[in-house]
Amino acid sequence: MRWITLLGRIGTVILMIGLALLVAWLIPSGAGFQSTWSQPIEPEQYMIRELRVYSPQTGLQISVNSTDNVHVYILGVSLVELDNWRTLVREAYPDLDEIFIRLWVVPMIFFHEAYPEETPPNLDDPQTWDMMWDVAVLDKGLQTHPEIILWDPPPSSTFSHELFPADALDIMVIIANPSSSAVEVETEIRDLAAVAAKERVIVAARLLIPIGIALAIPWLVSKKVKKSTF
Amino acid sequence: MRKGRPFLEIFTYALDEDYRFPILEIFAFLFALGTFVFVDLGAYSGQTGEALAYSLVTTLCGFPLLFIFVVLILKNVAYGLGSDLDRGVIQTLFSYPLKRRYILTARLLSGLGIALLLFFGIQIFGLFLLAPDVILTYPSTVFLTYAAQLCSPVLLLAGLVLFFTLRLKRGGLALVIGVILFLAGLIVSGFVTSIAYGTGSDLSLKIWAVINPNSALQIYYYDMGASLFASESWVPSFSEVLLYLGAGYLIVAALFVIGYVYFDRRLEI
Numbered sequence: 336m337r338w339i340t341l342l343g344r345i346g347t348v349i350l351m352i353g354l355a356l357l358v359a360w361l362i363p364s365g366a367g368f369q370s371t372w373s374q375p376i377e378p379e380q381y382m383i384r385e386l387r388v389y390s391p392q393t394g395l396q397i398s399v400n401s402t403d404n405v406h407v408y409i410l411g412v413s414l415v416e417l418d419n420w421r422t423l424v425r426e427a428y429p430d431l432d433e434i435f436i437r438l439w440v441v442p443m444i445f446f447h448e449a450y451p452e453e454t455p456p457n458l459d460d461p462q463t464w465d466m467m468w469d470v471a472v473l474d475k476g477l478q479t480h481p482e483i484i485l486w487d488p489p490p491s492s493t494f495s496h497e498l499f500p501a502d503a504l505d506i507m508v509i510i511a512n513p514s515s516s517a518v519e520v521e522t523e524i525r526d527l528a529a530v531a532a533k534e535r536v537i538v539a540a541r542l543l544i545p546i547g548i549a550l551a552i553p554w555l556v557s558k559k560v561k562k563s564t565f
Numbered sequence: 566m567r568k569g570r571p572f573l574e575i576f577t578y579a580l581d582e583d584y585r586f587p588i589l590e591i592f593a594f595l596f597a598l599g600t601f602v603f604v605d606l607g608a609y610s611g612q613t614g615e616a617l618a619y620s621l622v623t624t625l626c627g628f629p630l631l632f633i634f635v636v637l638i639l640k641n642v643a644y645g646l647g648s649d650l651d652r653g654v655i656q657t658l659f660s661y662p663l664k665r666r667y668i669l670t671a672r673l674l675s676g677l678g679i680a681l682l683l684f685f686g687i688q689i690f691g692l693f694l695l696a697p698d699v700i701l702t703y704p705s706t707v708f709l710t711y712a713a714q715l716c717s718p719v720l721l722l723a724g725l726v727l728f729f730t731l732r733l734k735r736g737g738l739a740l741v742i743g744v745i746l747f748l749a750g751l752i753v754s755g756f757v758t759s760i761a762y763g764t765g766s767d768l769s770l771k772i773w774a775v776i777n778p779n780s781a782l783q784i785y786y787y788d789m790g791a792s793l794f795a796s797e798s799w800v801p802s803f804s805e806v807l808l809y810l811g812a813g814y815l816i817v818a819a820l821f822v823i824g825y826v827y828f829d830r831r832l833e834i
Contacts, residue, residue, distance in 0.1 A: 344584075347587070347590045348589055348590055351590040351594040352593055352594070352690075355594045355597035355601075356601070358598055359598060359601040362602075392604075414617055415614070502696065503695075503698075503699070
């Protein structure tokens, strides 16, 4: 009887945790901060915009409109990995201004991997600066680090996508212009907020609720029998 | 009769009293829901490494959840033990062939141990769901932050309330004192920083860090980048943080020893 009570109480606790996860999953997501920007991209060049850390609870909705077909990538780098890359860039280019490392660590890594012997990219050195933003460098970088690509749709002039990363990741948007003429690109990002990491929470809830019910039923039945006996 | 059986009898009695259905279930629901509702992983943009792990854990066991947890602990220690003293149940427990300190241990194991198991079990489970890479990469930071949060206010208050309950023999009053002390701690922590900035002396911060080691850990990680407003005054080294944590646990241990000694020798029943 004591074992039934113990397992029953463990079961009801597990059931309540599962129900709490279900409630967290049911709370709808809401829209937050919105930003829009528009900029030209030179032929066979790309631009990157580091947004911020998004998580299974904080996602984003992106819309892109351009005057010609472009490639859009959403990249997600873990905070630990990003820290490692910053250290790597600092070691590769000890004299580089910290602001460049903060703003463009991913293009710097791609550039360093494509041209390991080259001097660090610098605004005063247009040649290396242009080399850094070359789509060939981007393609090579993405081939080397395919794990950071979260969204890679086929080329188009209109895009719209909603994303909640599976982990807390630093999210970046890359827009590449593969054509031989400049394009004008307008991008809109809207932050989305959800109470919990939807996918993981529902998986855990689906697992915990049946386990909790299975453990609690014998105890609840024996409790009812005991009550009706007295 | 072996010593274990009466101990288990008292432990089972304490469990029944502390967690009558559905008290345990309600707290489990609140802890689980709160863990997911109060944390915003996106709020830590720019933070990396150990500072990020510290911020995450601190937010996870932040004010609303910690307060609910402290209420559960105080209810068990003050109200549970207090009502045993008040209703004379403790005299029945003393009739068991068991030393008084074991009776208190069984009571605290139920009131404190099970509550801690529930709270930290759900917290670690939540962390694994929300940010598995953080907990797997920085387990020592996560453990250290929980150890600091646990020391003060949780265990410190539990030790104080245990003594007040035994001394006053009235759980209700001890419970009120515990809640007041918890809120006073929150107010004092704000004052201490102002005093340090106002006087230009670190003494108040250091004294507070002995009582509340989490403040030393907080300054240490804020300086590392957990906050945009890095501390301009005292920043302890990591070994100093460990020293303050050790001192905090010594105070907690001393409070519990006083409680045990009082229960063993001075409690007149």
